[in-house]
Amino acid sequence: xxxxxxxxxxxxxxxxxxxxxxxxxxxxxxxxxxxxxxxxxxxxxxxxxxxxxxxxxxxxxxxxxxxxxxxxxxxxxxxxxxxxxxxxxxxxxxxxxxxxxxxxxxxxxxxxxxxxxxxxxxxxxxxxxxxxxxxxxxxxxxxxxxxxxxxxxxxxxxxxxxxxxxxxxxxxxxxxxxxxxxxxxxxxxxxxxxxxxxxxxxxxxxxxxxxxxxxxxxxxxxxxxxxxxxxxxxxxxxxxxxxxxxxxxxxxxxxxxxxxxxxxxxxxxxxxxxxxxxxxxxxxxxxxxxxxxxxxxxxxxxxxxxxxxxxxxxxxxxxxxxxxxxxxxxxxxxxxxxxxxxxxxxxxxxxxxxxxxxxxxxxxxxxxxxxxxxxxxxxxxxxxxxxxxxxxxxxxxxxxxxxxxxxxxxxxxxxxxxxxxxxxxxxxxxxxxxxxxxxx
Amino acid sequence: xxxxxxxxxxxxxxxxxxxxxxxxxxxxxxxxxxxxxxxxxxxxxxxxxxxxxxxxxxxxxxxxxxxxxxxxxxxxxxxxxxxxxxxxxxxxxxxxxxxxxxxxxxxxxxxx
Numbered sequence: 159x160x161x162x163x164x165x166x167x168x169x170x171x172x173x174x175x176x177x178x179x180x181x182x183x184x185x186x187x188x189x190x191x192x193x194x195x196x197x198x199x200x201x202x203x204x205x206x207x208x209x210x211x212x213x214x215x216x217x218x219x220x221x222x223x224x225x226x227x228x229x230x231x232x233x234x235x236x237x238x239x240x241x242x243x244x245x246x247x248x249x250x251x252x253x254x255x256x257x258x259x260x261x262x263x264x265x266x267x268x269x270x271x272x273x274x275x276x277x278x279x280x281x282x283x284x285x286x287x288x289x290x291x292x293x294x295x296x297x298x299x300x301x302x303x304x305x306x307x308x309x310x311x312x313x314x315x316x317x318x319x320x321x322x323x324x325x326x327x328x329x330x331x332x333x334x335x336x337x338x339x340x341x342x343x344x345x346x347x348x349x350x351x352x353x354x355x356x357x358x359x360x361x362x363x364x365x366x367x368x369x370x371x372x373x374x375x376x377x378x379x380x381x382x383x384x385x386x387x388x389x390x391x392x393x394x395x396x397x398x399x400x401x402x403x404x405x406x407x408x409x410x411x412x413x414x415x416x417x418x419x420x421x422x423x424x425x426x427x428x429x430x431x432x433x434x435x436x437x438x439x440x441x442x443x444x445x446x447x448x449x450x451x452x453x454x455x456x457x458x459x460x461x462x463x464x465x466x467x468x469x470x471x472x473x474x475x476x477x478x479x480x481x482x483x484x485x486x487x488x489x490x491x492x493x494x495x496x497x498x499x500x501x502x503x504x505x506x507x508x509x510x511x512x513x514x515x516x517x518x519x520x521x522x523x524x525x526x527x528x529x530x531x532x533x534x535x536x537x538x539x540x541x542x543x544x545x546x547x548x549x550x551x552x553x554x555x556x557x558x559x560x561x562x563x564x565x566x567x568x569x570x571x572x573x574x575x576x577x578x579x580x581x582x583x584x585x586x587x588x589x590x591x592x593x594x595x596x597x598x
Numbered sequence: 599x600x601x602x603x604x605x606x607x608x609x610x611x612x613x614x615x616x617x618x619x620x621x622x623x624x625x626x627x628x629x630x631x632x633x634x635x636x637x638x639x640x641x642x643x644x645x646x647x648x649x650x651x652x653x654x655x656x657x658x659x660x661x662x663x664x665x666x667x668x669x670x671x672x673x674x675x676x677x678x679x680x681x682x683x684x685x686x687x688x689x690x691x692x693x694x695x696x697x698x699x700x701x702x703x704x705x706x707x708x709x710x
Binding site (some may be wrong): 369374375432433435437439440443476479480483492 | 642643644645647650651
């Protein structure tokens with residue numbers, strides 16, 4: 159066996175003999191494994207969100223997330239991957255369709271000097287596109303139609319996600335060229351989905367009875383299991399973004415763990431102080447807030463900075479989820495507050511804590527190194543551009559879908575519940591559980 | 599004969615059952631119900647948003663007793679179910695016209 163994992167007899171085959179690339183077996187194993195870890199986050203997200211909705215809508219959340227994996231993966235392979243990571247079409251704005259259909263897997267990914275096969279990178283990034291679109295199920299919960307969501311997810315992946323991924327993740331992107339740092343998607347995944355969620359919430363309108371009626375979570379045990387899966391998968395998301403089995407991956411992983419922990423602490427302390435209770439949903443939410451905040455930063459900051467960033471994430475999150483009540487947009491499960499606000503905080507904090515001591519590849523360092531405000535400035539620029547593009551794009555796509563496929567369910571469906579009305583299933587058979595032997 | 603109905607705190611069911619058995623009551627019917635009196639539900643907090651839950655879980659006990667036992671039964675229930683806190687519930691009695699044991703066809707106090 160060679161380091162590329164190919165039997166010597168097969169060296170003549172194209173994918174076993176990638177020219178001009180030095181494929182490292184350890185790096186490849188970690189990136190392939192990380193792709194699987196990141197995939198697992200979306201079913202985890204489904205449980206995290208599914209537990210937070212009322213019992214009549216839990217299946218609608220689960221099936222939207224599963225179908226999102228299916229649709230976005232196909233869209234990614236067919237075109238979105240090439241738009242995001244293909245050869246630049248000019249100006250760093252979008253990739254060409256040269257890699258559409260995952261064509262030319264023997265070619266190096268433009269701008270990236272990878273030690274893993276390009277298809278491993280394409281698979282890893284595919285899972286990012288999947289979960290970013292899946293986050294939008296949290297905003298539309300209780301009232302977004304299955305068909306409309308899938309149409310939105312497909313178009314959104316091409317029009318909103320792929321360009322932003324190109325700007326920031328592709329080294330040829332115009333924001334990456336200006337030194338913007340986003341290790342694992344604070345901008346591309348978190349702020350992108352948060353700004354998109356705000357637009358989606360505005361187009362969908364508020365749920366019947368919100369905020370007057372109680373719409374309490376129906377199963378926090380499901381939510382905690384989902385948060386645990388997200389936390390687990392996030393090690394692939396963040397440490398996998400090192401794209402190698404390296405010390406940088408180890409730094410990203412330990413930073414991820416510490417930020418999740420300080421996120422829990424930050425949320426619970428503020429919550430206990432404000433409401434008098436430390437809650438289960440608060441602990442689960444705080445972990446996700448810490449993970450979101452460290453996502454852009456984990457490969458650029460040391461462990462102590464990671465703890466600070468996670469703590470800021472938890473505190474920002476617990477405060478940000480209250481904003482929707484003041485402004486009257488119904489972001490059902492707080493995609494704006496958790497992913498948008500904490501992703502924004504983490505992206506800015508990169509401009510403060512990023513250091514060459516952790517990652518020698520960066521050209522500009524954060525304020526704490528005494529490097530001046532350039533990095534903080536371009537991080538803010540990236541945020542503004544991402545928010546503007548994601549919000550505007552999503553608003554237009556949601557309007558288009560609403561007027562064609564239909565995005566919001568009818569009042570009758572909303573009252574009955576999406577599970578029985580749209581999917582002809584119910585999650586729990588309460589009737590036979592209660593009736594016991596009589597079975598009525 | 600009287601029908602005694604009590605709505606009590608769920609965790610007091612065992613105490614009430616023991617108290618009734620102690621004074622020789624033979625049987626009773628219980629069910630889980632939801633409701634509120636002046637207590638008016640409780641508050642739950644999710645991500646900082648407070649929700650008032652109007653109806654709280656209660657247990658309803660029903661038993662039919664002979665007229666001469668009514669006072670003792672009601673006192674036993676009240677003593678056993680009282681915590682002194684708001685939400686302890688209520689007990690009331692209603693007259694019963696007829697009572698039949700299905701298995702034997704016995705009627706009236708004989709069926710108790």
